[in-house]
Amino acid sequence: MTKGSVKFENVTKSYGEFVALKPLSIDIAPGTLCTLLGPSGCGKTTTLRLIAGLESATAGRILIGGQDVTHLSATYRPVSMVFQSYALFPHMTVLENVAYGLSVKRVPKAEAKDRAETGLELVGLSGFGSRLPSELSGGQQQRVAVARAIVLEPEVLLLDEPLSNLDAKLRRHVREEIRQIQQRLELTAVYVTHDQEEAMAVSDRIIVMKNAEIAQEGTPHDLYERPASAFIADFIGDANLLDTEVIATGDETRIRLLGQELTLPLTAKHTGAAKLVLRPHQVRIGSETLPGSLPAEVTYAAYLGNQIQYTLKSEAGEIFAVAPPVAQPFRQGDNVHFSWADNAPRIVMT
Known part of the structure; x- marks a missing residue:
């Protein structure tokens, strides 16, 4: 699976006079999991949607794997996204859900089936392919959503508040699984959450955002032990x-x-x-x-x-x-x- 870097060069996003993202420059290394962390309205989801191509930048450049994708539509970007709501089709089996993106890309049926089964195996759901989403637990549904994303072999995996619909105990379990999958496949992943404990648990690097800009970035250890401001000290732990x-x-x-x-x-x-x-x-x-x-x-x-x-x-x-x-x-x-x-x-x- 190809590992892609993500780079923002003075990227901004405005809606009329409202500035959703101030000039932002970030550089996410291949094979790492970087979390965008911050309170509601800080700009983290806007940043993720800009990477995905679901929003267009007002100014600046966005590069994925060294390629300028600033003006490239979401369809043609080498990314896959795991949504907060899972967005599984209730009338399709688990295997059909995982293979859906491959079928849209016109991958031959036999190959799509093989890749979907491999994806389910990677997330620990071998043998669940014939079930419907309604027959799975919340944690299992989340893993199906991850499998559906990774079978597309993206350069970058995007995760938007992926655990917010799970209870506290299950969140801990599923976040460990997501982290293990990311490390095993050496995926580049960008993860959005407002939960600082979740960010600390899964990240190689955390970018803390406040008021549409970066407040501080670094490893979980750096942010906890060497906060640059009272906001960071209070927000991280x-x-x-x-x-x-x-x-x-x-x-x-x-x-x-x-x-x-x-x-x-x-x-x-x-x-x-x-x-x-x-x-x-x-x-x-x-x-x-x-x-x-x-x-x-x-x-x-x-x-x-x-x-x-x-x-x-x-x-x-x-x-x-x-x-x-x-x-x-x-x-x-x-x-x-x-x-x-x-x-x-x-x-x-x-």
Whole structure:
């Protein structure tokens, strides 16, 4: 199966005076899964539809596999799309659904049947060809939609919110299957979702979008550990954002937080107002006052088996924390102190 790159060169999309996509330049490497992530209205679906040819660019160039497809219709682009709704034909068998695109392309019936059966085997549905879509679970229907797309041997596989119709447990299972199929076939895939956990789980690279442009891009690890803004820190995983002030930079950063001056082994870009990013699992809670710790009151405590979740009320704001289970956890109303490991927090400027 051919692996294609995807490249945008200052691509924009406008509807009259409304700008749906500001000048966008991206470069997706062959054989990788790149996720477009962001809240509703950020431009991620518009970007996907521009790759598919379902929308035309107002300006800029779109290249797939090095070929300029900017003005090429969807029919002639080397892509296949898996839609949110699956769009399976209810009167056709599973095998007929998978072979449908091949028949439209006038592939001989025998070859189309063989390729459809191979596609079903790739998604773990061998032996399901004679069933109707109504006889399958939601997860199985989604895999049929993936099989129908990959039998067309696209250079790029596009997935538009493919798991949104599934319950939480099934979403986890199906996303693992999609990722395994993508890696096994070494497909180039562009995946759209608003679910940050889903994006983290399946992606080689994530492009986070906000207000019709890129807010930050990188690996899941980069975005989680090195957010470039308070928006990214809050959007990628849970985060406590504490108002602080950077008073000195260099090999270390000195900050002022609630009247205390603290030294962090971080490098801030400049001095001034900032946010201290503290992930819930990085919060350390104790009953004793330690150097650099801050007072708080436990306002919520919940035992969840593998962890205890706490909400703390402090002068720095509300703090959400998770801790491993212990024999005597803190209770609502307890006065505590919280801190963090030296290398735990991050600073983002405001």
